[in-house]
Amino acid sequence: MAAAMPVRQQPGVTGGRRAWRRGLASLLDFWRRFRKNRLAVVGGAVVLLVIAMGVLAPWIAPHDPTQADFFRRFRPPVWMEGGSWEHPLGTDQLGRDILSRIIWGARASLTVGAIVILIATTVGVSMGLISGYYGGRVDAFIQRVVDVLLSFPYLVLAIGLMAVMGPGFSNMVLALVYKEWVTPCRVVRGEVLAAKRQEYVEAARAVGAGDAHIMWREILPNVLSSVIVVATLRVAWVILMEASLSFLGLGVQPPTPAWGSMVAAGREYIFQAWWLGTFPGLAILVTVLGINLLGEGLRDALDPRLGE
Amino acid sequence: MLQPVLDVRDLATYFFTERGVVRAVDGVSFRLYPGETLGVVGESGCGKSMTALSIMGLVPRPGRIVAGEIRLMGEDLVGKPDRELRRLRGSRMAMIFQDPLTTLNPVLRVGQQVTESIRIHYGDGTWSGGSRRWSWLADPLGLRRRRIAWERAVEMLDKVGIPAPSERMRAYPHEMSGGMRQRIMIAIALSCSPALLLADEPTTALDVTIQAQILDLMRRLQEEMGTSILLITHDFGVVSELCDRVMVMYAGKVVETGPLDAILNTPRHPYTQGLLASIPRLGDRSYRLKPIEGTVPELHALPPGCSYCTRCPVADEYCAAVAPQLKEISPHHHVACHKVAAAPAMAGEGVPS
Amino acid sequence: MSAAYIINRFLQLIPVVFGVTLVVFALMYLTPGDPVEVIFAGESGATAEDLERYRRELGLDQPFHIQYLRFVIGLLQGDLGISLVQRQPVRDLLLSRLPATIELTAVAVLVSLIIAIPVGVVSAVQRYSTLDKLGTAGALLGVSMPDFWLGLVLMLLFGIHWGVLPISGRIPWGMEPQHITGLYLVDSVLTGDWPAFRAAVRHLILPAVTLGTSMAALTMRVTRSSMLEVVHQDYMTFARAKGLSGTQVVVRHGLRNALIPTVTVVSLNIGVLLGGNMIVETVFAWPGLGRLVVDSIYNRDYTVVQAAVLVYAVTYVTMNFLADLVYTLLNPKVRL
Numbered sequence: 001m002a003a004a005m006p007v008r009q010q011p012g013v014t015g016g017r018r019a020w021r022r023g024l025a026s027l028l029d030f031w032r033r034f035r036k037n038r039l040a041v042v043g044g045a046v047v048l049l050v051i052a053m054g055v056l057a058p059w060i061a062p063h064d065p066t067q068a069d070f071f072r073r074f075r076p077p078v079w080m081e082g083g084s085w086e087h088p089l090g091t092d093q094l095g096r097d098i099l100s101r102i103i104w105g106a107r108a109s110l111t112v113g114a115i116v117i118l119i120a121t122t123v124g125v126s127m128g129l130i131s132g133y134y135g136g137r138v139d140a141f142i143q144r145v146v147d148v149l150l151s152f153p154y155l156v157l158a159i160g161l162m163a164v165m166g167p168g169f170s171n172m173v174l175a176l177v178y179k180e181w182v183t184p185c186r187v188v189r190g191e192v193l194a195a196k197r198q199e200y201v202e203a204a205r206a207v208g209a210g211d212a213h214i215m216w217r218e219i220l221p222n223v224l225s226s227v228i229v230v231a232t233l234r235v236a237w238v239i240l241m242e243a244s245l246s247f248l249g250l251g252v253q254p255p256t257p258a259w260g261s262m263v264a265a266g267r268e269y270i271f272q273a274w275w276l277g278t279f280p281g282l283a284i285l286v287t288v289l290g291i292n293l294l295g296e297g298l299r300d301a302l303d304p305r306l307g308e
Numbered sequence: 309m310l311q312p313v314l315d316v317r318d319l320a321t322y323f324f325t326e327r328g329v330v331r332a333v334d335g336v337s338f339r340l341y342p343g344e345t346l347g348v349v350g351e352s353g354c355g356k357s358m359t360a361l362s363i364m365g366l367v368p369r370p371g372r373i374v375a376g377e378i379r380l381m382g383e384d385l386v387g388k389p390d391r392e393l394r395r396l397r398g399s400r401m402a403m404i405f406q407d408p409l410t411t412l413n414p415v416l417r418v419g420q421q422v423t424e425s426i427r428i429h430y431g432d433g434t435w436s437g438g439s440r441r442w443s444w445l446a447d448p449l450g451l452r453r454r455r456i457a458w459e460r461a462v463e464m465l466d467k468v469g470i471p472a473p474s475e476r477m478r479a480y481p482h483e484m485s486g487g488m489r490q491r492i493m494i495a496i497a498l499s500c501s502p503a504l505l506l507a508d509e510p511t512t513a514l515d516v517t518i519q520a521q522i523l524d525l526m527r528r529l530q531e532e533m534g535t536s537i538l539l540i541t542h543d544f545g546v547v548s549e550l551c552d553r554v555m556v557m558y559a560g561k562v563v564e565t566g567p568l569d570a571i572l573n574t575p576r577h578p579y580t581q582g583l584l585a586s587i588p589r590l591g592d593r594s595y596r597l598k599p600i601e602g603t604v605p606e607l608h609a610l611p612p613g614c615s616y617c618t619r620c621p622v623a624d625e626y627c628a629a630v631a632p633q634l635k636e637i638s639p640h641h642h643v644a645c646h647k648v649a650a651a652p653a654m655a656g657e658g659v660p661s
Numbered sequence: 662m663s664a665a666y667i668i669n670r671f672l673q674l675i676p677v678v679f680g681v682t683l684v685v686f687a688l689m690y691l692t693p694g695d696p697v698e699v700i701f702a703g704e705s706g707a708t709a710e711d712l713e714r715y716r717r718e719l720g721l722d723q724p725f726h727i728q729y730l731r732f733v734i735g736l737l738q739g740d741l742g743i744s745l746v747q748r749q750p751v752r753d754l755l756l757s758r759l760p761a762t763i764e765l766t767a768v769a770v771l772v773s774l775i776i777a778i779p780v781g782v783v784s785a786v787q788r789y790s791t792l793d794k795l796g797t798a799g800a801l802l803g804v805s806m807p808d809f810w811l812g813l814v815l816m817l818l819f820g821i822h823w824g825v826l827p828i829s830g831r832i833p834w835g836m837e838p839q840h841i842t843g844l845y846l847v848d849s850v851l852t853g854d855w856p857a858f859r860a861a862v863r864h865l866i867l868p869a870v871t872l873g874t875s876m877a878a879l880t881m882r883v884t885r886s887s888m889l890e891v892v893h894q895d896y897m898t899f900a901r902a903k904g905l906s907g908t909q910v911v912v913r914h915g916l917r918n919a920l921i922p923t924v925t926v927v928s929l930n931i932g933v934l935l936g937g938n939m940i941v942e943t944v945f946a947w948p949g950l951g952r953l954v955v956d957s958i959y960n961r962d963y964t965v966v967q968a969a970v971l972v973y974a975v976t977y978v979t980m981n982f983l984a985d986l987v988y989t990l991l992n993p994k995v996r997l
Contacts, residue, residue, distance in 0.1 A: 148680030151978045152970070155936025160685075160970040163958040164692045240807055244940055247809045248955055263810050267944060270828075274817045281810025289805040366901055390906070398904030410895040415917045415993055424913075425903035480993045496903065 020221045030225060033301040040297020046290030054106035061100035063087075066255040069095035074273045090275045092265055098275065101257040102283050108169075108258040109287065112242040112251075113235045115173050120180035121231050125223075127181065128188025129215050133196070139189075146182050154179055155244055162250040172251045176238055187230050191223040198222075225302045233295035236288045243284050259284045311382060313503050313536040314340040314363070319376035321355075321362045331610070332358040332371060334560035340504070345530065345537040347551035347568070349544065349583065353604045355560040356540045360506040363538075364403055365393040381503060398425040402497035406509040408489035412481040419477030422461040422496050427453055429500050464495040468525060487518035494525065501533055508540045523549050544587055548572060553640075556580045559604060559615035562634060566641030576643045578620045614646070622647045670985060674978060681974045686732050689967045690725060741968040746960045751968045755950065760843025761831055762949035766938060768846075769869040773877035774927075781884025782919070785892060786911055796881060803878025808937050812871040812944035819867060826867055829946035832860050868945040876927075876934050883926040888919040921992050928984025935973050 034040055053060070072095035076083045083090060089098040131142040149157070161175035195201060195218075204214050245251035246260025254261065259280040266277015317337045323330040333355045340346050348356045361367050363378055365385060378385040380401060385393060402425075405411040413421060430453050458477075465473035468491040481489055490510065497505060510526070511519040527550060530537060539550055547554055547568070554571040556564045556579065564577040575581045582600040602619040605611070613630050617623035627646055634642040716722055720731055735742065741751040784793040820828030827833075831845060838849040838857040846865075849858035891897065892915060900910045939951030946952070950969060957965035989995050 144676065144680065147677050148684060151677050151681050152684070152974045153932035153935040153977050155939065156932075156970055156973040156977075159936075159939065159954065159958070160688055160966060163963070163966045164688050236805065243807050244809065244936075247807075247940065248943060248958075250958065260807075260809075263807070263813060267809070267813055267816075270813070270816060270821065274821070277810065277813045278817070281807060281813060284807045284810060285802075285805055288807070289802065292801060292805050361898075364902055366898060394904050394906055396904075397902055403899075403902040405895055405899060407895060411899045413896040413900070413914050413918070415921070415991065416914070424900075424905070428904050482994055493899075496899075 020217070027225065030298070030301045034297055037297045037300060039293050040300070043290045043293025043295075043297060046286060047294055050106050050287050050290065051110060053103050054110045057104045057107055061097075061103040063097035063100040065096060065101045065104040065257045067096060071095065074269075076273070077275050089279050090273065092262070092273075092276050093269050098262070098279055101262060102259070102280055104257045105259045105262065105280060105283065106287075108246070108252045108256060109239045109242055109284070112169075112173060112176070113239045116176045116180055116238045116242075117231050117235050119173070119177050120234075121184050121227065123177070124181035124184030125188050125220075125227060128185040129192060129219065131185065132189040132192030133211065133215055133219070142185070146185060149179050149182050152179070155241060158241060158245060159248070159250065162245060167250045167253055169252060169256075172242065172245055175245075176241055180234065180238060183234055184227060184230055187226055188223055191226060192219055195219050195222055229295060229299045229302055232291065232298055236291035236295065239284065239288055239291070310341055312339040312341050312379075313344075313381060314338075314538070315377070315379040315382075316359075316363070317377045317379075319359065319362055319378060320374045321358050321367055321371055322374050323371040325370060328609070330371075331560050333362055335376075336557070336560075336562055337376075338555055338562070338565065340536045340538060342503070342536055343530070343534050344553070345539055345551045347547040347554040348538060348540045348557060349542065349547060349554060350557040351542060351583075351604055354557045356557050357508050358560075359557070360403060360508050360538065360540055363504075363506060364397060364401065365390070366397075395429075398497075398502070399429040399500040400502055401504040401506065402500070402502040403506040403508065404490075404493045404497045404510050407513045408486060408493045409481070409513070411493055412489055414481055416480075417477070418479050418481065418484075418492055419458070419461060421481075422464060422477070422492065422499060423454070423457040425496060426457040426460050426499050430457060460499060461495070464499045465492070467498075467529070468492070468495045469521075470495070486514055487521060490514060490518075490522055491525065494522075494529070498529060498533060498535065502535060505530075505535050505537045506540070507537055509542070510539070511546055512541070512543070519546070526550065544572070544584065556583070559610060561615060562642075562644065563616065564641075564643045564645075565634070566638075570638065570641045574641075576637060576641070576648050577616075577645050578622055578647070579616050582619075614644075620647075666989065667986065670982065674982060677978060678975065681978070682733055682736065682971065683729070685967055685971045685974070686729050688970065689963055690728065692963055736971075741971075742964040744957075744962055744965050746957075746962040746965075751964050754953065754965060755968060755972060758948065758950045758953045760845075761947060762938060762942070762951060764831075764844045764846060765865065765868055765872060765942070765947060765949060766934065768865055769873035770876060770934065772869060773873035774880060777877040777880035778884050778920075778923070781881040781923075782888050782911060782916065784881070784885045785888030785919075786907075786915075788889065793885075797885070800878040800881045800885075803874050804882070806874065808871055808875060809940050809944050811874055812867070812941055815867045815871060816944075827864050828867065831864050831948060832857065836860050868941050868947055871944070872934065872937055872941045875937060876930070879930050879933070880923065880927055883923045884919060887922040888915060891915045891919045894918070917991065921988065924984055924988050924991060928981050928988075931980045931984075932977050935977055 069091075072087070072091050073093060075087050075091040075095075077090045078085055078088045080090075087097050087099065089102070092098055092101070127142055131139045152160075157179050158172075158175045161178060162171060165171040165175065201214060201218055204218050209218075242251055243258070243260035243263070246258040247264045249261065249264065251260060252258035262280035263277040263284075266274070266280070269276055316339070319333055319336045320331070321333040323332055336355070336359055338346065348359065350356050358367065358371070362373050363380075363385070365388070367373060373386055376386060380396065385396070412418070427450075462473045462477060465476060470476050470488065470491055476484070476488075481492070484492070490513075494510075507526070511522050514522060523546065526537070529535070537550070539546070541547060551568050553567055554565065555562055556571070556577065558579050564571065564575065564580045571580060572584070575584055579600075582598070585598040586600060600619055605615065605618055611617060611628055613626075613628045614620070614623065614632050617627040620627065630646070632644045632646050634644045635648070636642050637648055720728055723731070739752060741755065743749070744751050744754055747754065780792070780796045784790075784796040787793055816828040819826040836857050838845055838854045838861075839852050841848045841851055845857065845861035849855070849861060892911075897910055897914055900914045901907070905913065938949070939954055941947065942949045942951035943955050950972065954966055954969040957963075957969070
C-alpha cells in the first residue's frame with residue numbers, strides 16, 4: 001500500500017533527481033553498447049568532422065568563399081588537365097573556390113539542422129507531454145493540428161510557406177519547424193501514454209506531486225533517450241530539406257555558400273563543368289549518411305531488439 | 309518382428325554458435341512401432357524439441373544433424389535433399405506445435421491452411437487418398453484437386469470435433485478459441501493420414517479442461533487412424549494419459565527409457581525420480597514437493613562425465629569423470645546411471661492421476 | 662471489410678480536409694503584397710481606381726471568413742481561381758500538367774516497389790548474405806542521398822559523359838503521340854506510335870530512377886525488417902512441416918504478413934515522393950505539376966502555388982486513405 005509507506009521513500013519526492021540519474025545511467029549503458037557498433041562510430045566521426053569543418057571554416061578554408069574572380073572561372077579539380085593545387089576541387093561559374101565554399105557550406109546546413117531540431121524538439125516535446133499527460137480536449141485539439149500538418153507532404157508545405165514568406169535563412173527555419181515539431185510530439189505523446197500507466201508515476205501522484213513535477217522529473221527523464229535518437233535522425237532529414245530548398249533557390253541566399261544552391265549551379269552549368277555540383281552533393285550525402293549511421297547506432301544501443 | 313515406423317539411431321544435432329558448439333541432441337536412439345505412443349520427457353532445453361525438428365529435417369540454423377540415422381518406415385532421412393524430405397513432411401510425418409495461436413497463420417483463412425497440405429501432397433503418391441502420377445492430365449487446372457482437398461478438409465474438421473465445419477473453413481484463426489485452434493492444427497497434421505505424428509507440447513498452452521478434451525481427441529484419432537505418436541511434454545500427467553512408453557531426456561541425452569508403468573512406478577535414474585518428486589499431488593498436503601535443485605547446465609559447457617552430476621544427490625567423482633551408458637536393468641527398461649544399484653528405487657509414488 | 666468501416670474512415674477525412682483548405686487559404690491570405698499589384702505589375706495604364714475596382718471584383722475587400730467561404734464554395738464547384746500571371750483558370754493549368762506528373766510518379770513507384778520488395782524479402786531470408794549486405798548498404802545510401810544530386814550525377818554520366826539518354830523534357834518536340842489520356846506511354850501504345858513510345862521511355866528512365874530511389878530504399882528497409890520478424894514465427898515452421906518448399910513458405914505465408922507494416926510505412930512516405938516530385942521535375946525540366954509550382958513561385962503566381970499545394974495535400978490524404986484500406990484488406994484482425 002503506497003499510503004502506508006513512509007513518505008520519504010516515495011519516488012515522487014526524492015525520485016525526481018533519482019529519475020534523472022536513472023536516465024543518465026541508462027545513457028551510460030547506451031554509450032557502452034554504442035561503442036561496439038563500428039558503423040555508428042564511423043558515422044559519429046563523420047559528424048564530428050563536418051562540425052569541425054563548419055566551426056573552423058574561417059581558418060581552414062584556403063580562400064574566401066565569396067571572392068569572385070572572372071579570370072579563374074570553371075577551373076577543373078587538381079587531378080584534371082588545367083587544375084592546380086590552388087583550387088583542389090576547382091572553381092565555379094564566378095571563379096570562386098569550390099573547396100572553400102563546401103567548407104563554409106557546412107555552416108549553413110549544420111546551423112539550419114541544429115536550430116530547426118532544437119526549436120522543433122523543444123516545441124514538440126512540450127506539446128507531446130501536454131497532449132499525452134492531460135489527454136481530453138487539449139489532446140484532441142493538438143492531435144487535430146498534427147493531423148492537418150501531416151496531410152501536407154513535407155517539402156510541399158515548406159515550399160508553400162517559403163513562397164509566401166519569401167526566401168531567407170530565418171524564414172526557412174520557420175518553414176521547417178512548422179512541420180518538424182510533429183515528429184517529437186508524436187513520439188513523446190506515445191511514450192507518455194505508456195509511462196502514465198507505470199508505477200513510478202502512480203506513486204508520485206499518490207504522494208501529491210504536481211503535474212509539472214511529474215512531467216518534468218518523472219516522465220521526461222524516461223523518454224529522454226528516444227527523444228535523442230529521434231532528434232539525431234531528424235537532423236539528417238532537415239539537412240536534406242534545407243539542401244532541397246536551397247537547391248530550388250528558396251533557402252540560403254547567395255552569396256552565402258550552401259551545398260544545395262551549389263548543386264543548383266552545377267545543374268545550370270551542367271555542360272560546362274561537372275565538378276560544380278558533384279562535390280557539394282557528395283558533401284550532403286556524406287553528412288546525411290554519417291548522421292543516419294550515428295542515429296541508427298544510437299537507436300540500436302537504446303533498444304537492442306529494434307536493430308535485430 | 310514388426311518394422312518400426314521410426315527408427316532413430318545415435319542421432320546428434322549440434323548448433324555451431326559463436327560461443328561454441330551446443331550439443332542439443334547428443335547420441336539419441338529409439339524406435340517407435342505402429343500405433344504406439346512414445347513420450348519424451350524433460351525440462352525445457354533438454355533437446356526434446358530439437359529431436360522432433362531433426363526428424364522433420366527442420367533444424368534451424370546454425371544447427372545441423374552431424375551424425376546418426378533417422379529411418380522413417382525403413383527410409384533414412386538424414387542427408388536427404390530437401391526436395392525429397394518435402395514429399396514426406398505433412399504426408400508421412402506431421403508435426404503439431406505448442407501454441408496454436410502463433411502456429412496458425414493469422415492472415416489466412418482456416419480453410420486455406422487446412423487444404424494446403426492436402427493440395428500439395430495430392431497425387432504425389434505419399435497420401436493414400438491421392439491419385440497417381442499422371443492425374444494432372446485429367447485435371448489441368450487443379451479444380452478437382454481443389455475440390456477433393458476442400459472436401460477432405462471439411463471431413464477432417466468434422467473429425468476433430470469442430471461444429472459446422474463448412475462454415476468454419478472461412479473463419480480466421482483469431483476468430484476461434486484456443487481449443488478450436490489446437491483442433492484445427494491436429495486436423496491439418498492428420499489430413500494426409502501420416503504414419504508418424506510428432507506432437508511438441510500439444511496441450512501446454514491450453515486450459516486444463518481443454519487439455520483433457522484434446523488428449524481425448526488425440527487418443528481417439530490414433531485408434532482410428534493407427535498413427536504412431538512421438539509426444540513431447542514436460543507433464544507426466546499427459547504422459548500417463550497417452551503414452552505406452554516413456555523416454556526421459558537430459559542435456560541432449562536419453563537418461564532413462566522404459567514402459568510407462570516402469571518409469572512412473574519404479575524410476576531408476578535420479579533425474580526421473582527428481583522429476584516425479586516435483587509433481588504436486590492433488591489432495592495430499594502431507595506430501596512434500598521436492599524440486600530439483602539448480603538448472604539445466606549450459607549445453608556448450610557440459611562436464612565430461614554424466615551431465616546430471618552437477619545436480620544429482622548421489623553423484624560422486626566417478627560420475628563427473630565418466631559418462632554412463634544406457635543399460636537394460638529389466639526387460640525394456642534402460643537407465644544411464646552409474647548409481648543404479650546404489651540409488652533406491654522410488655516405489656509406490658506412482659501415477660499422478 | 663465492411664462498407665460501414667470505409668464510410669467511417671472516409672468521414673474522418675472531412676475535418677482533416679477542412680483543416681487543409683484553411684491552412685492553404687491562410688497561406689494565400691497572409692501573403693505579403695497585393696495579388697492585384699502582381700496582376701497589374703506589367704501594365705502602366707492602370708489607375709488607383711482600376712486597382713480598387715478589381716480588388717472589389719475579386720472580393721479582396723471582404724473580411725477573412727467571407728473570403729474563405731467564397732474560396733471553399735469555389736473549390737466545391739471545381740473553381741481553383743485564376744492564374745495571376747497567365748490569366749487563365751488555375752484548374753486548366755493544373756490539369757494540363759497532371760498527366761506528366763502522374764506518368765512519372767507511377768512509373769517511379771511501380772519500378773521501385775518491383776525492385777525493393779523482392780530485395781527486402783531475400784535480404785531478410787538470407788540474412789548476412791552478400792545480397793543482404795549489398796541491399797542494406799544500398800538502401801542506407803538511398804535514403805541519405807539528396808535526389809537533386811542523384812539526378813545531376815545521372816545526367817552527367819548517362820546524358821553527357823556517355824550520351825546514351827536524354828536529360829530533359831518528356832519527349833522531343835513534335836514527337837508527341839496523339840492526345841488521348843495525356844500519358845505518353847499509354848497514348849503511344851494505343852495509337853501504335855512506337856517511335857513516340859521509345860522516345861517517351863528513354864526520357865522517363867533517368868527522372869523515374871531519381872524519383873524512385875528514395876522510395877525503393879525505404880521500402881526495402883521496411884520490407885526487410887518486417888520480414889525478419891516474420892521468418893522466425895511458428896507458422897513459418899509449421900508451413901514447412903506441411904511440406905511446403907522454402908520459397909512457397911516465404912511467398913504464401915511470409916509475404917502476406919510482412920507486407921502489413923510495409924504498407925503503412927510506405928504510405929506515410931508517399932509524402933516524400935510528392936515533395937521529391939517537385940525537385941526531380943525541376944532537375945529534369947519535366948513539364949509536370951511540380952515544375953509548375955516552382956515556376957509559379959519564381960513568377961509570384963500565388964493562386965497557382967496555392968492550388969497546387971492543395972492538390973498535393975489532397976492527393977497525399979487520399980493515398981493514405983487508400984493505404985489504410987489496403988492495410989485492412991491485408992490484416993483480417995482489424996476487419997470489422
